[in-house]
Amino acid sequence: MTMPTSSPAAARQRLWHALAMYCGLGLGLAPVAPEVCAVLRGLVGADAAALFWLDAQGRHEGFFHEDSPAGAQDLFLNEFDRLFVGPHEINVPTLARADGPRIGRMLDPGARYFRSNSYNLLVRASGHHHTLDLRVEAQGRTRAVAMLFRAPGPGFTAENAALLERAVGWLARAFAESPAAMPAHTADAGAVGHVVLEAESRFPLFADEAAAQLLRQANLPGLGLRGETQVTLPPDLLERLGLARSEAAARMAVPGGWLAAGMSTLHSLAGRPAHHLVTLQMQRPRSVDMVQRVLALPLSPLQRELALLAGLGHARADCHRLAGVGEAALKKHLRAIFAATGARDWEDLAQRIR
Template sequence: MRPSDAIAHVRHLAFLGLPSEVVIPRMLEALHALIGSRINGFIWSDARGLPTNIYSPVIYMAAREVMVGGYHLMQRPGELAIEDLINGPRVIDNIAPWRDSGRLERTVLYNEVFVPSEAEQMLDLVLRDRDGPKGIVFLTRGAREKSFGLKDRRILLGLAPAFLRALRVGAPTSADPDADEPAEARFLEDGGSESMIVCDLAGEVLEMSADAHVMLDCANHGLIAPGQASTDLPGLPAAVKRALAAGTLTNTPVTVRSIWGHFRFRAFPTAMASGGGLVVLIRQLETLSLRVIDRLRDTPLSPRQREVALLVATGHGPDAVAARLGVSRSTCRDHLENVHARLGVGSRAELVAALVG
């Protein structure tokens, strides 16, 4: 993918209006294609710059230790903390003064989180608006890898408005499984990735893959229980445990909502050395708009045509598309005709089938 297309893809993801916890992980995937990094992630913060949540799939457990705050217990006065980066004087590369002075290598944050993850180099982008800081994007590379350059900084800085938009427009995911959602936020039963959890018959987690660990934490709203270390195995959500106790999970899947999206659980009996057990499959469901935007990524459409195609494929009528884009209905119709011609479809129904089915 050309850099210009990857940048457009990040901006289109921010355009979706999904909760930031759902869309920012996908924006980070696209960012990785633009700026090669060993690890990237995002830390949400409150108005004081204190971390409130984190997403980083590669250094997930080490990063969660930062969120739990255990490293604070080992810090010496004046050492670098995450809030120092978020409240730093710069928009980009607030870690530079610590790195350039040699103070970074003497901090607990560096030695307990960065070094074990081979993430000795870091580039950060702080996101702020009139109400204060919102969070920080971070990218890392190993000590022997190429340093982040001026081009990397320009690309990251240019994407700041997209990340801010994602933080502003996305409404939190409802915890009510029966609540209505806009069409573009609808979750698809046949999409998303799936991982495996091994439990005993009482539903206590015995073993899981690293991917399942991340998904299960996210299904539990990405929160670590008081007194729980981030390396402990998380438990199944309460709704899943109730279904196991009732004996229905092997026949009827259970879908759990959290701030990170929708997660579907289903169970299968299995034989274990200690007796009977269960394999629980957890699937993070895909939203309709994310599926469509992924399928639009490699099409020959212009950025505006992709926006029109996205809105049409997610159920918006002509008036709604025109209003959303701030154009006349006739202009919207012209864009849609061009979309049909470039994708080789003859109707709205064929367009939806190509992008959703």
């Protein structure tokens, strides 16, 4: 995604293509949030970007912010109702409402906003001053809010807003099942974390450092741990991890993939009730890595899409339906793809992309 290009227009077109490919995976925005934020920041020319995704009731479910400090993230996750709700607090719930413009509510927020907690404890605390916002709707409701930030100085313009609004269709596509999508293959990434729960109450008793780090990275409401040196987990940890009603595995969409959780019962000692063990590990979608490999190839946008179809597990014949190319054109494009990748045939191409 950072290959040299011949002009600013070509570089911007490359970013649009990257956004289309990441969102076209149909994984939602959480697993691709770091990549999407980087693309949006590059398209508009911002200092930083953030994505907030919402649950069915419109509450913030998780987020990814490129550069906000740990303390600001903890306040947002743990103290939202106490500090950031009020008539002059303009933040995610305000921007998610469908009773206002989809783009640019923060271009001129008014003088009272700059005295609000939202500005002083979150935006200014991150070194920013200007905000450009976009509401993302899919399946009849708001699914996400995107924000771009700039430091004090020149703010965002109407031209910037128009450019960001062009991204809304691709961002909404992330929540729809793509016709080109295959079942999401994942790879376990990083260390395995463990949390011990009390036998009867199932309150957390102990979390190792790997579990604490995974929970810090997850950005789940009520689990703000970034600013803490000692880990204090909430008593309803199981519910927050989706394990409250079952001892089977569960997973939650978090920045960069999914947080996989499973619970088992430990062996009891001397007839005492047995404690429980929660195991945590990050799962990363392999398709995101495939997109990054394809974007690095010296190919046209259509040829990259064809190469990605191979990596995702589609048959060669699927290219006619999914990419809209005839057999003669497909042969021509495949010759270029094979030359760029060194692949011998479609099956070899799939292995190389993976």
